[in-house]
Amino acid sequence: MSLQSGSHSTREWHRVAALGDLEVGVARVVSVQGRSIGIVRLDDGVFALRNSCPHQGAEIFNGGVITGTMVPSQPGELVYGFEDQVIRCPLHGWEFDVRTGNAVFGISPKRVVVYPAEVRGEDVFVALPRAAGQ
Amino acid sequence: VIDCDVHPLMRGGLADALKYLTPAWQQRLQPLAKSIECPGVSRDEITAGACLLVPLVRLNAWSDSLMAAAVASACNDYLIDEWIASDPRPKLALLLPSLAPATAVDEIVKHGGRPSVVAATMPLVNLLLGEAHYHPIFAALQDHDLTLVLHPTGAEGLFLGAPALAGGTSFSAAERSILMHQVAQANLCSLILQGTLERFPQLRVVFSGFGFGWLPALLWRMDMDWRRLRIETPWVRQAPTEYVQQHVWFTATDHSELRGKDSIRSPALAALEDRVLYGSHDGAATLDAGARWGVPQLAFPRWEPAPLEPSPPV
Numbered sequence: 252m253s254l255q256s257g258s259h260s261t262r263e264w265h266r267v268a269a270l271g272d273l274e275v276g277v278a279r280v281v282s283v284q285g286r287s288i289g290i291v292r293l294d295d296g297v298f299a300l301r302n303s304c305p306h307q308g309a310e311i312f313n314g315g316v317i318t319g320t321m322v323p324s325q326p327g328e329l330v331y332g333f334e335d336q337v338i339r340c341p342l343h344g345w346e347f348d349v350r351t352g353n354a355v356f357g358i359s360p361k362r363v364v365v366y367p368a369e370v371r372g373e374d375v376f377v378a379l380p381r382a383a384g385q
Numbered sequence: 386v387i388d389c390d391v392h393p394l395m396r397g398g399l400a401d402a403l404k405y406l407t408p409a410w411q412q413r414l415q416p417l418a419k420s421i422e423c424p425g426v427s428r429d430e431i432t433a434g435a436c437l438l439v440p441l442v443r444l445n446a447w448s449d450s451l452m453a454a455a456v457a458s459a460c461n462d463y464l465i466d467e468w469i470a471s472d473p474r475p476k477l478a479l480l481l482p483s484l485a486p487a488t489a490v491d492e493i494v495k496h497g498g499r500p501s502v503v504a505a506t507m508p509l510v511n512l513l514l515g516e517a518h519y520h521p522i523f524a525a526l527q528d529h530d531l532t533l534v535l536h537p538t539g540a541e542g543l544f545l546g547a548p549a550l551a552g553g554t555s556f557s558a559a560e561r562s563i564l565m566h567q568v569a570q571a572n573l574c575s576l577i578l579q580g581t582l583e584r585f586p587q588l589r590v591v592f593s594g595f596g597f598g599w600l601p602a603l604l605w606r607m608d609m610d611w612r613r614l615r616i617e618t619p620w621v622r623q624a625p626t627e628y629v630q631q632h633v634w635f636t637a638t639d640h641s642e643l644r645g646k647d648s649i650r651s652p653a654l655a656a657l658e659d660r661v662l663y664g665s666h667d668g669a670a671t672l673d674a675g676a677r678w679g680v681p682q683l684a685f686p687r688w689e690p691a692p693l694e695p696s697p698p699v
Contacts, residue, residue: 321619326580329619344613357623358612 262367262378270373273297276335278312283379288366290375291317291349293335298349299368299377304340305354305361314341320355338363386672387681387688388433390536390593390636390664391475392425392441393468399423399456402463410455423460426668428468431475433670437504437685438468439536439593440480445508445547446540450484457482461492469501476688478504478534486518490525497529503687504532504591509541509548514572515579523585532589532685535572537565548572569595570603573633577607580620582628590633591684593664597635601653604629629660634684636664638671 267281273292280302281288287302289312304311319334337355339346346355352363367378395401399421403411414421423442440460444453457480469477479496481489489507496502505526512518526533542550542561548568555561569592576582576590607625615621635657662679663672672678682688 321616323622324619326584326620346615354612356615356619358615 261381263381264369264376264378266374267299267377268375270297270370270375273375276317278315278317278338280310280312281377283377284382286379287312288377289338290368290377291338292375293349297368297370297375299366300338300347300349300352301364301366303363304342304345304347305363306340306343306345306359309340309342311338311340311347311363315339317349320346323356386433386435386670387663388431388436388665388668388670388672389591389662389681389684390638390666391431391433391436391438391668392666393423393438393464393475394425394427395423395440395460395463396427399459401467402459405459405462406455410459414452414456421456428472428475431668431670433665433668433672434474435688435690436475436668436670437478437534437664437681437688438464438475439478439504439506439534440464441536441538442480443508443538443540443544444480444482445510445538446544448546450482453482454485454488457485458488458492461496465496465499465501469499473501476501476503476685478502478506479531481505481507481522483507483510483512483519486521489522493522493525493529493531497525497531500687500689502531503685504534506534506536508538509535509568509572511546511548513575513579515575515577515581519581520584523581523588527585527587530587530687532591532687534591534593535569535595536593537568537595541565541568566595566599570599573603573629574607574625577625577628578611578618578621580618582632583620583622588632589684591636591662592633593636594666595635597637597657597661598654600629600635600657601651605653629657634660634662634679636662636666638663638665 265283268290275292278289278291281290289300289302291298302310302312315338317335318337318339319331320337322330322332324330336349337346338349347363352365369376398419400418403418423440447453460480464477469475479492479502540547542555550564551567604626611621611625658677659679662681
């Protein structure tokens with residue numbers, strides 16, 4: 252038996268939404284087995300992240316917006332990019348990549364927990380670690 | 386011992402350097418010459434085997450940028466002839482007029498190739514160093530591999546046009562001295578957040594005479610607000626602390642916050658020890674050889690060791 256996180260033997264898939272109910276670029280917060288999870292639909296897939304900012308634990312999807320951000324640029328220039336790929340925490344403004352959970356452009360080694368998400372037919376499923384004893 | 390903070394005295398003030406001015410500027414400045422001071426120590430008061438001469442002239446107390454330019458240029462000529470031409474111990478920081486960038490660049494080009502010139506100093510004015518006004522000066526410093534040394538002149542918080550201190554006009558020199566670190570904090574913040582150290586990646590800056598016990602708190606706040614507000618200054622590509630670790634030094638004496646008996650001791654300060662260079666300020670070097678200091682040759686790569694010879698008697 253593997254102890255590797257995310258292996259089929261240690262995680263369990265849960266239906267969390269109908270795909271048609273998710274608006275592209277707008278996060279929906281769902282609760283699964285007591286975990287608060289932000290579901291984000293983008294043009295090329297659906298992503299699921301723990302609704303908790305790794306900085307100070309704020310509910311990042313409650314009031315946080317899916318947005319783009321300023322790309323590292325030459326001094327004095329503003330270059331906007333990554334539209335709809337960034338979640339910005341409402342508490343202190345830290346930004347994370349919704350696809351990977353990583354903080355943008357190295358502002359922190361901390362990351363938002365990401366759960367595997369899949370679209371099956373018209374439904375969206377998220378995989379969570381199997382609860383102990385199951 | 387290398388003493389990175391020594392101020393060369395011109396006993397007669399600008400009168401010592403009058404002959405280096407044009408005839409017209411001699412006419413203009415002769416009546417004022419003795420009152421234009423360059424305070425510090427005489428050569429025989431310097432005890433270190435090697436030192437950096439940082440001329441202190443209150444160019445930042447004057448609104449007249451042409452006068453500041455003429456005086457800076459004359460002081461440089463004087464200090465080169467009288468202080469460094471015949472003595473291998475001192476190195477010179479050229480005096481630059483902040484409000485006359487073309488003259489500042491000319492001085493760098495004219496003297497920056499001399500082996501004894503390893504730095505430049507620029508009295509601060511009420512225009513933060515991140516502004517584009519300074520770009521030609523920084524480009525010239527970078528081209529000549531000279532380090533920028535910033536040091537209070539005493540005009541700060543006192544004269545219009547010099548940097549203001551926060552809150553209002555302080556009553557005494559003691560208050561201004563206590564609060565002088567504000568000027569360093571504001572300019573360090575400006576250099577990093579405006580992207581100057583990205584634009585001039587070889588630029589090195591020494592904050593001399595401002596202390597540094599305030600640094601951990603400033604760096605903590607800069608790093609935190611960079612994470613929070615990075616979108617305002619996306620050209621800041623790494624945490625502000627990283628820029629300090631790569632580009633910025635400070636000077637301190639034995640009696641400063643780090644190593645004196647009343648020192649502030651914290652892990653955050655200890656982590657910055659190698660950014661702190663020894664500077665006596667008064668030429669009387671009393672370096673504690675057991676303490677850990679920053680390496681002057683890293684801050685001043687142009688500084689080549691002088692031929693070995695015994696220090697003159699104290």
